[in-house]
Amino acid sequence: MSDLALTVRQLSFENRSFWRNPAAAFFTFVFPLMFLFIFTSAFGNDTIDIDGRDVKSSTYYVGTIAAFSLITACYTNIAMGVSFARDQGVLKRVKGSPLPSGSYLTGRIGHAILIGILLVIIVTIFGAVFYGVEVPTNTLPGLLVTLVVGSASFAALGLAITSVVPNAEAAPAIVNFSILPLLFLSGVFFPVKSWMETFSSFFPVKPLLDLVANAFNPETTGAGFLWGDLGAVALWGVAGLLLAVRYFSWEPRR
Amino acid sequence: MSAIVVKDLRKSYGKVHAVGGIDLTVSEGEVFALLGPNGAGKTTTVEILEGYRHRDGGEVSVLGFDPAKNDRSYRERIGIVLQETGVEPFLTVAEVIDLFRGYYPHPRPVDEVIEIVGLQEKRDTRVKKLSGGQQRRLDVAVGLAGDPDLLFLDEPTTGFDPTARRQAWSMIKNLTELGKTVFLTTHYMDEAQYLAKRAAIIVGGKIVVEGPPSELVQADASTTLIRFIVPPTAPPLPSELDQDGVVTAGVFEIHSAEPARALNLLTNWALENGVDLDGLTVTRPTLEDVYLDITAKAAAEGVTSE
Numbered sequence: 001m002s003d004l005a006l007t008v009r010q011l012s013f014e015n016r017s018f019w020r021n022p023a024a025a026f027f028t029f030v031f032p033l034m035f036l037f038i039f040t041s042a043f044g045n046d047t048i049d050i051d052g053r054d055v056k057s058s059t060y061y062v063g064t065i066a067a068f069s070l071i072t073a074c075y076t077n078i079a080m081g082v083s084f085a086r087d088q089g090v091l092k093r094v095k096g097s098p099l100p101s102g103s104y105l106t107g108r109i110g111h112a113i114l115i116g117i118l119l120v121i122i123v124t125i126f127g128a129v130f131y132g133v134e135v136p137t138n139t140l141p142g143l144l145v146t147l148v149v150g151s152a153s154f155a156a157l158g159l160a161i162t163s164v165v166p167n168a169e170a171a172p173a174i175v176n177f178s179i180l181p182l183l184f185l186s187g188v189f190f191p192v193k194s195w196m197e198t199f200s201s202f203f204p205v206k207p208l209l210d211l212v213a214n215a216f217n218p219e220t221t222g223a224g225f226l227w228g229d230l231g232a233v234a235l236w237g238v239a240g241l242l243l244a245v246r247y248f249s250w251e252p253r254r
Numbered sequence: 255m256s257a258i259v260v261k262d263l264r265k266s267y268g269k270v271h272a273v274g275g276i277d278l279t280v281s282e283g284e285v286f287a288l289l290g291p292n293g294a295g296k297t298t299t300v301e302i303l304e305g306y307r308h309r310d311g312g313e314v315s316v317l318g319f320d321p322a323k324n325d326r327s328y329r330e331r332i333g334i335v336l337q338e339t340g341v342e343p344f345l346t347v348a349e350v351i352d353l354f355r356g357y358y359p360h361p362r363p364v365d366e367v368i369e370i371v372g373l374q375e376k377r378d379t380r381v382k383k384l385s386g387g388q389q390r391r392l393d394v395a396v397g398l399a400g401d402p403d404l405l406f407l408d409e410p411t412t413g414f415d416p417t418a419r420r421q422a423w424s425m426i427k428n429l430t431e432l433g434k435t436v437f438l439t440t441h442y443m444d445e446a447q448y449l450a451k452r453a454a455i456i457v458g459g460k461i462v463v464e465g466p467p468s469e470l471v472q473a474d475a476s477t478t479l480i481r482f483i484v485p486p487t488a489p490p491l492p493s494e495l496d497q498d499g500v501v502t503a504g505v506f507e508i509h510s511a512e513p514a515r516a517l518n519l520l521t522n523w524a525l526e527n528g529v530d531l532d533g534l535t536v537t538r539p540t541l542e543d544v545y546l547d548i549t550a551k552a553a554a555e556g557v558t559s560e
Binding site: 001006009013016017020021085088089090092093095096097098099100251252 | 304305306326327329330332334336338339340341342344345349353354356357358380396400
C-alpha cells in the first residue's frame with residue numbers, strides 16, 4: 001500500500017474506533033452546543049460592539065463557539081489522545097511496525113480535523129435554527145480556508161504540547177492549563193477589550209476567533225479572508241509542527 | 255544461517271554501562287532466550303536489536319540488516335511483542351489484527367493468526383473486554399500479523415495463570431514449526447528451559463554463560479539437592495553429611511557434587527538406625543538454580559549495572 005492509502009486506512013480505523021465509544025462521541029458534540037446555549041441564554045439577544053460594528057450576541061457566540069469546537073477537536077483531543085496512546089505503548093508499537101510515522105500521525109490528525117469541521121457545521125446549523133444566525137454565504141470560501149488552516153495548525157500545536165506532557169495522568173491538567181486561559185482572554189466566552197485583547201493577539205486563538213467571527217458577520221463584504229490573521233494562525237501551526245518534529249516522543253516518558 | 259549476529263555491543267546511559275560488550279549469535283529457526291535480572295541490560299539489548307535504541311559501539315546484524323538504520327524493509331520482516339503495549343480498545347480482535355496486517359507486504363490471513371494464538375472464540379470481541387491473558391495473546395497476534403521471519407517476545411507470559419502459560423508455550427513451539435526465529439526474554443527459568451534451544455544469562459551488561467539450557471544445567475552439577483524430613487528422635491547424622499547439610503524447620507537439605515556418595519551414606523545410616531526417610535527428594539538442578547547461583551555470584555563480585 002502507498003503511504004497515502006495507509007494514511008486513509010488509518011483515518012478510517014480511527015473513525016471506527018471513535019464512534020464505538022458513544023459516550024465520548026456524544027459529549028464531544030454536546031459540549032459546544034451546551035456552551036452556546038448557556039452563553040446566548042445568559043447574555044440574551046442584545047447587540048455587542050465588536051471593533052466598532054454592532055453584532056448580535058448570538059451571532060458572536062455562534063462564531064466563537066464554532067472556533068472553540070475546532071480547537072477542542074484538534075488541539076485538546078490530539079494532545080490528550082496522543083499522550084494516552086503514548087503511555088499505553090500504542091505509539092511505540094506503531095513505531096516498531098513498517099507503518100510510516102507520518103501516515104499514523106496524519107491519519108490521526110485528519111480524523112480530528114474532520115470531527116472539528118463536523119462540529120463547526122453542527123454549531124452553525126444549531127445557531128441558524130434556534131437563534132436565527134445567518135449561515136455564511138459570500139464569506140464561505142474564507143471560512144473554509146480558515147477551518148482547514150486553523151484545524152491543521154491547532155492539531156500541530158496539540159502534537160507539540162505532548163512533548164511537555166510527562167504521562168497520561170498529567171495530560172488533562174497541562175493541556176487545559178495551556179489552552180483555557182487563552183480561550184477566556186481571546187474572547188471565546190465574552191468579548192474582550194484592552195490589555196486582554198492586546199495580549200491574546202500574540203497567540204493563535206484570537207486570530208482564529210477573529211477569522212471565524214468575521215465570516216459569520218452578515219455585514220462583512222468580500223470572501224472573508226483576513227490575511228494577517230490567517231498568516232498568524234498558519235505561523236503558529238508551522239511553529240507547532242517544527243517543535244513536534246524536534247521533540248515528539250514515541251515512547252512513554254515517565 | 256544466523257538470524258542475529260552481535261559483536262562487542264556497547265551502550266551507556268550517561269555513566270552507566272547498560273551493555274558492556276556482548277557477543278550473541280542466534281541461528282535461524284531457533285528459540286533463543288536472554289535471561290537476566292532487572293537492570294542487567296536485557297531490555298537495552300533487545301531494544302537495540304529491534305531498532306528502538308542506537309548502540310554506542312559494536313556490530314549488529316539482524317536478518318542481514320543493521321537495525322539502527324531504521325529500514326522499513328527491516329521492520330517488514332520482524333514482529334515485536336513488547337512488555338507493555340496497548341491497542342485501540344474499541345476495535346475487535348479481528349479488526350486490530352487486520353489493521354496491522356495492512357502495514358506489511360505479505361501478511362498472514364487474519365483467521366490463521368487468530369488460530370495460532372488461540373483467540374478464535376474472541377474473534378469479534380472488543381479489545382476492552384479481553385482478560386489480561388487474552389490481551390497478551392492479542393499482543394503476540396499483532397506481532398505475527400505481518401508473518402515475520404523473526405519474532406521478539408519480551409516476557410510474553412508475565413501475569414499468566416499456569417494454564418495460560420502452557421497454552422502460550424505450545425503456541426511459541428508452533429511458531430518454530432513454521433520456521434520462525436524467536437528471540438525471547440523472560441524472568442521464568444522454566445519457560446526458558448522448556449522453550450529455548452539456547453539461552454544466555456546477562457548480568458551487569460555482560461553475558462555470563464551461554465548454551466543449550468540442558469548443558470548450562472549439567473555444567474553446574476554441584477547443586478544436586480537431597481532433602482528429607484528428620485524425625486525428632488533420629489540419632490546424629492554421619493559427620494560428612496552433618497558438616498555440609500543444613501536442617502531448617504525439621505527438613506534436612508544438602509547440595510552435593512557427588513549425589514551417589516551422599517545418598518549411599520544417607521541410606522546406610524537410615525537402615526542402620528531404622529529411620530524412614532520421609533519426604534525424601536533428589537532434585538537435579540534446574541536452570542533456575544543455575545541462574546540464581548550465577549546472579550548471586552555476580553552480585554557478590556560487585557558486578558552490578560545500576
